[in-house]
Amino acid sequence: MAVKLVATDLDGTLLNNGKKFDYQRFTALLDQMDARDMKLVVATGNHLDQIKQYFAPVNPARLLYISSNGAMVSDNEDILYERPVSKAQIKKVVAWNASTRAEMENLIILSGAKAAYVSNHATPEIIQAVRQFYPRVEQIDKLVEVDDDILVMELIWPENANVKEYVKELRQTFGEELHTTGSGFGSVSILAAHTDKSTGLKALSDIYGIQPDEMAAFGDNSNDLEMLRYVGHPYVMPNAEAFMHERIPSTAVADNEHDGVIATIEQLIEQEDQKR
Template identity: 25%
Template sequence: MRRIIAVDLDGTLLSSKNTITEYTKEIIQLLAKKNIFFILASGRHHVDIIEIRDILKIRSFIIASNGAKIYDLDNQLIFSDCLDKEIASQLCKIKYLEKDIITQVYKKNRWFVNNNKVNNKFCSALSSLQYEYFTPDKFAFDNICKIFFTSNNFEKLYILEKKIIDIWGEKVNISFSVPGCLEVVSGKTSKGHGVRLISHLLGIPLDSCIAFGDGMNDLDMLTISGQAYIMKNADSCLKNALPNIEIIDSNNNNGVAKRLDEIFIKHKKI
């Protein structure tokens, strides 16, 4: 039977040191040679996800920027939905002068940050892209697929989340990938939407999809999949939101690979 495996990256497939173990590579490569399709689903820019896919040495679908960009097995863009230009403009300005919050923008193949010091753990160490500075008065707000706000002051991000919801409601999709990273994309996009699209494209029902995640931006992807697993290290908000979904071993202990090994190899389902 054909299956889909949709897996988040940071905090799920990747270790906290931003690496993939040889055991994980071995299991994924073995399954990818069978009648199984992989989806790498992440808030990351698609340039970063392609590099991770190449480390795995597999063909896969890519859901990038929390669903704003979706690519097929041949790296062809099959879905794109950027933020409304006026909304993007206001979001880029809303906390531009806030010293405790860094405003970050994905625009086409480029990554921009505001002029605050890039001094928290949610920035350049996690990306192969080189960030550039932007100033609102000299910036074009078209073709922006994701805006995200990072801070070590979680309370300020929670307040900002409420403000954004109050202003734009369902026009945006807003979620925390981790407690210190608040991500905003178009209201029409999400990881779950991407999984639905790929499921329809392949003609494989969602009941045959297995999903793994650790953050609130994984919630709808986990909810719609026939089998779903939450990482031991996941955000407590995700665990509380989906109390009936099984929790597996952590990202630092090969949680995804262990469960896939158990499902498909030890039980000889491939």
């Protein structure tokens, strides 16, 4: 069955290590996809404001977005779907962090639809670091009193921290009430229950009438697994860790430093054209 929708992760997947990709080649690819009524979806843990900055050189209006690890689905103008974390759940996680990790230096970021929020205790250096990933950052007195739809709670430890152990502890503590996943770089993402990148693809399936076996997806990390398992044509990046290749056998034709996502989609289009 012909591929009608392609979803791609960003870091380690579409983006090279300099946070860029071949803009001219990507624009030409979008032209080919538009001519065949194929949709390209960016599926990432990043906030929507940050994502659009990456795509400013190629016109962000041409894409669909699954942001915040599946908690929000949007086009360039409108929110199509969202699954926020409740205030009661935020309170529980903040209490868990204070009681079990108070002696450790970690940072809680609430990623909302309007902005990202951190404690008033955060230093200017921390705020500057957070702005690299969240263009709009607000400091507040109490995290549990934010007036916004909170899509993701990010708990961030130093990069050498054992994030897998924290993910395990959070899953044991909150069970099916919340979805917890490691996002790399010492970060743990906490979302509403049963929320991941595949949730966003399911929403797009309902909206556009595109079935999973008509979708392809690209990823490199554990928070991509649900998405890769959902689609009919999953691809792991060659630069992904071994456990990803063990779970998903198909591999993109090149790594993220050599525009592997673009090259593989070009190959898919060529193969589909040959069948016609």
